[in-house]
Amino acid sequence: MKIAITATGTTLENDVDARFGRCPYFIIVEPDTMEYEYIDNAGIQAGGGAGIAAAQMVVGKGAEAVLTGSCGPNAYNVLSPAGIKVFTGVAGNIRDVIEDYKEGRFKESAQANVSSHHGKG
Amino acid sequence: MIISVASGKGGTGKTLVSTSLALSLKDDYDVTIADCDVEEPNDHIFLKPQITGNEPVNIQVPVVAEEKCTFCGKCAKVCAFNAIAVFGNHVLTFPQLCHGCGACSYLCPEKAITEEDRHIGVVEWGDAKGIEFVQGILTVGEAMAPPVIRQVKERACGEGIIIRDAPPGTSCPVVETIRDSDFCLLLTEPTPFGLNDLTLAVETVKELGIPFGVVINRTGAGDAGVEDYCKKEKIPVLMRIPLDTEIARIYSRGIALVDGMPGWKSRFVQLFKDIKEIADERTDSVKR
Incomplete structure (x- = not known):
């Protein structure tokens, strides 16, 4: 089961980016094996609807959960019906965060935790 | 002048x-x-x-007839404002982001998209x-x-x-x-x-x-x-x-x-x- 993590860089040694729609990269990782790839976030270039573009990309990658700092309503409205679990308030080193996730330390969000345009500018 | x-x-x-x-x-x-x-x-x-x-003042925003939609995703791809999202068997529109250009309804191969007025202001x-x-x-x-x-x-x-x-x-x-x-x-x-x-x-x-x-x-x-x-x-x-x-x-x-x-x-x-x-x-x- 793959998970998507918003990332400040391209490796597991980087930190979780606080923004969903406008994070620079996503790390797509298989927590059991720690095999991972990074993808550039298409949403970062968007004039508007960054979260929607990013969410469609994450859905397309087959991730089943998202770990991030904040997730706005538009992105959540794509991720949720796609059956992707969203975990917000996640911060720190990505490798550590994956360990925390495996041990079930995060609680799934039932809704967006910030308003639209929260992470812009 | x-x-x-x-x-x-x-x-x-x-x-x-x-x-x-x-x-x-x-x-x-x-x-x-x-x-x-x-x-x-x-x-x-x-x-x-x-x-x-x-x-x-109205702008035209898309309405998708889901029964006609094959979820091909052309509408989402053409939208410059990410106002329409397609994934799996879902299609979602975000009228607040729509600029009313009409590209999605024009390009829909199934003719599943019609447009409706959305009121945004008054003159x-x-x-x-x-x-x-x-x-x-x-x-x-x-x-x-x-x-x-x-x-x-x-x-x-x-x-x-x-x-x-x-x-x-x-x-x-x-x-x-x-x-x-x-x-x-x-x-x-x-x-x-x-x-x-x-x-x-x-x-x-x-x-x-x-x-x-x-x-x-x-x-x-x-x-x-x-x-x-x-x-x-x-x-x-x-x-x-x-x-x-x-x-x-x-x-x-x-x-x-x-x-x-x-x-x-x-x-x-x-x-x-x-x-x-x-x-x-x-x-x-x-x-x-």
Whole structure:
């Protein structure tokens, strides 16, 4: 089961980016094996609807959960019906965060935790 | 003749100049004032128009018939504003992000997308002491001013002098307001902020190829940066309005400058003559 993590860089040694729609990269990782790839976030270039573009990309990658700092309503409205679990308030080193996730330390969000345009500018 | 009154920086006197220019010219010309600052129209405070008509502003947004949709995703791919999302067996629209271009419905191979009106604002018109008055009002919470501004411009299309009061800044709503003007007045103030935003506004009007001149408001305060810049760039400074407690007092009561201090009228008439001279020069050189 793959998970998507918003990332400040391209490796597991980087930190979780606080923004969903406008994070620079996503790390797509298989927590059991720690095999991972990074993808550039298409949403970062968007004039508007960054979260929607990013969410469609994450859905397309087959991730089943998202770990991030904040997730706005538009992105959540794509991720949720796609059956992707969203975990917000996640911060720190990505490798550590994956360990925390495996041990079930995060609680799934039932809704967006910030308003639209929260992470812009 | 269309004169737009714009500024990079907000609060530099666009409304003060627009309303006083209109009031100073109305006895000798047919004057229309178009308040294009649709997020916060305020010319009405100073002109107190009798509103005689209005019409809604709608944009066309997509509605997807899910039973016809094959979830091919073409609509989502073509949308420049990410206003439509397709994943698995889901298609979602985000009407607030839609600019109403119609590409999604045009390209849908299944003809599953129709369009419906979404109300985003209103255009009102009327008479203000002999001035034809038009203003647009964007509904609070809506993000897209240009469709409302376009409709204001369509309504304010008289033969005489049309004065368009632009929103502040240099983004899409400003470009939409000033793009087909014969002249653009740029308001600024003699401060580093005024100068910074003036240079952005100058770049914008140059890109659009519109003749322009500067009005400096609240002179006597701040520094010489704006004057030096205009001199260096050979930009005409057409009027200077001093920092004056009496002007502020009148204005704060909702009284137009030329109504409260009639001595200013001749200066606004002169301002119009200077504008006309520059705009005509441009027209002549284009003809040649």
